[in-house]
Amino acid sequence: MFLLKVVVYTALLIELATIFMRFVFKVSSKEIYIKIMRKFKLKRFYHFHHLFLGMIIALFFYFYRHETLFNVGLGIISSDLLHHFAVLWLIMGNPEFHIVYKNIGLFKREKLIEQKRIKSVMGHLIKEINGVEFYPAMLANIPKPPKINIRRRGRRKR
Helix, strand or coil, rough: CCHHHHHHHHHHHHHHHHHHHHHHCCHHHHHHHHHHHHHHCCCCEEECCCCHHHHHHHHHHHCCHHHHHHHHHHHHHHHHHHHHHHHHHHHHCCCCCCCCCCHHHHHHHHHHHHHHHHHHHHHHHHHHHHHHCCCHHHHCCCCCCCCCCCCCCCCCCC
């Protein structure tokens, strides 16, 4: 019933999309939830992580005995756990696994710290990438192929 490949591929696919949206397009669910809280003047807002969606999918398809979709649900759960407790913790220094949003001011300060952390991590990565050659050293040492001389018959003078 457990298909490891499906779980891993689903988790990696969703995690890559999440990283891309978060760090390239600068889309954060935290900012969206804060805008909703301001618009509707809510005192608190419950964050719906995609972990919860994965749990619903996994439980639903566990009872309907559908192996692939059950494992997709496990992959979604794994993706959210990987995102919060590995990626965000390493980059931000905080897993940001909030269930309830209460204090908008706290999230503004957290956003400023987050932007500084992203800039420092990206700056470090760029410095590391600049020092690395983009082609393997083995390819640089391959001898050039010998030139092939093709004799062309010239026009005969009459």
